[in-house]
């Protein structure tokens with residue numbers, strides 16, 4: 001039997017709230033090069049788009065050459081003996097070049113539109129997949145708004161850059177380089193003077209890049225913080241309203257929005273500075289060239305045709321020089337977006353699946369333990385058993401462990417209640433069983449095999465969890481309840497599980513919702529009371545027919561009568577399952593065959609309720625404080641009556657107190 005865990009994965013990246021400057025080790029090129037795996041399938045179209053764009057620029061640069069030929073040739077022949085044929089050829093040439101340029105621009109747009117949107121979609125899906133895989137510890141540390149802004153805002157930025165920015169950048173640079181080359185080669189001194197104007201442009205662009213990169217990063221991070229504030233205040237709207245703290249939330253939001261506005265203003269002013277320089281410097285250079293060109297023409301060193309070609313070419317170059325400023329800021333924003341995207345994508349999940357060779361065979365499918373456990377994969381002595389063996393667990397960044405040297409066996413087919421004072425580590429212990437966290441030391445064994453030697457999918461197929469805080473998704477009751485049921489299961493079997501689970505969890509109210517079990521609930525659907533939500537979450541755990549059921553205080557929001565009814569039905573279900581129930585109420589403890597007492601991160605006693613009452617003073621203390629607490633707040637969980645009128649209307653008679 002394997003006992004050593006797989007080698008640890010690299011640590012998670014720094015807290016995103018500390019990330020305010022871009023990583024210095026990658027150049028902009030180095031950063032955006034990381035897009036290659038996503039861009040590769042779209043590369044032929046992108047290259048096609050680039051070639052079309054370059055062709056369009058080349059056509060634009062050829063027009064001045066045609067003009068020069070016309071001015072020096074057919075037009076120079078004099079008014080009386082015009083070369084009409086030559087003139088027609090020149091006009092035709094300009095027309096063909098102009099039409100060619102327009103056609104190539106259209107082709108470029110058509111070619112790059114599809115890959116741009118496709119790369120964005122692929123990257124978005126990859127990020128979402130990765131977020132689903134990342135451990136709870138990652139999600140505890142990363143604010144939702146930061147993730148939201150990366151998956152939406154940053155990827156939108158990248159799409160715009162891929163469709164327009166990157167090609168325009170290459171085209172602008174190529175046009176400027178080729179255009180200046182033509183000027184230097186064919187216009188002598190005039191070309192060199194124009195080239196000299198590039199020196200201040202290079203210096204200004206370099207300084208701009210350094211400054212803009214920092215501001216761009218700040219602005220995108222601040223957008224993420226703002227999104228987090230919106231997300232938190234929308235989620236916590238009830239608390240904010242109940243405590244009259246809406247104004248405080250508004251002030252926080254206004255402060256952050258104003259900070260972002262100031263950053264955007266700084267960004268715009270740095271951008272404007274660059275645009276002004278890129279417009280002004282070529283204009284000043286051209287003014288100098290006009291004076292010089294006039295002197296050279298008067299001296300007979302250049303022809304009028306040369307001057308027409310020169311100034312027409314500078315007119316073609318000037319546009320791309322100004323575009324260069326715009327595409328450069330787009331590129332720096334895209335670089336920030338790539339950095340922010342890969343900060344999440346680079347985060348590794350320390351909860352790894354074992355290598356194929358090391359993996360233990362899959363545990364018996366969702367069959368009840370121990371009778372039907374697969375004899376080929378499970379030792380009959382341990383089939384269906386969960387064991388925590390000398391388990392120590394410390395949260396990342398926490399100074400001391402929450403759990404220390406915990407030994408606890410959950411025998412197959414039994415129900416163990418876990419009790420302890422608040423903060424003693426009950427929920428933490430429960431999360432180690434389905435591998436939501438991995439132990440720092442020791443082992444969690446399922447069927448006698450370390451859970452780290454099974455894939456996470458195998459472990460989670462065997463274990464279902466219902467948390468105190470029930471999360472429902474924006475989907476129908478049916479979809480929410482059948483979340484843990486394999487899709488391959490026959491339709492009638494799924495239907496049977498749905499109805500059984502709703503019945504066990506006393507959630508028959510679902511049938512009386514406006515569209516029955518097809519009613520959409522969750523954030524965008526019908527609001528349910530706390531008790532109703534909890535019962536659906538419990539139904540979800542029951543419907544999965546797990547071999548191991550972990551219930552983290554799943555009945556806390558139920559009224560007394562409903563809790564009794566659920567407890568009764570749950571007892572039948574728990575008989576076929578190995579269960580761990582975290583109890584905050586004496587009535588929940590009554591569900592259990594055995595009770596384990598957790599005190600300051602250690603299991604201090606295990607026994608039946610009556611044994612512990614007789615022998616363990618700490619247990620008596622816990623039970624009396626639970627009873628006191630319950631007596632003081634007997635209606636804490638009785639949310640069905642007060643929270644939602646819908647509940648009143650749809651609750652079946654027998655489920656009401």
Ligand SMILES: Nc1ncnc2c1ncn2[C@@H]1O[C@H](COP(=O)(O)OP(=O)(O)OP(=O)(O)O)[C@@H](O)[C@H]1O
Nearest residue numbers: 140395398402420421422423424425426427428429
């Ligand atoms: N994600 C986390 N990171 C760091 N510390 C945590 C985290 N979650 C819980 N803790 C700490 O671990 C300790 C145990 O918490 P846990 O939620 O397991 O206790 P509990 O016994 O379930 O409490 P309660 O009965 O109040 O639900 C607490 O001191 C808590 O502050």
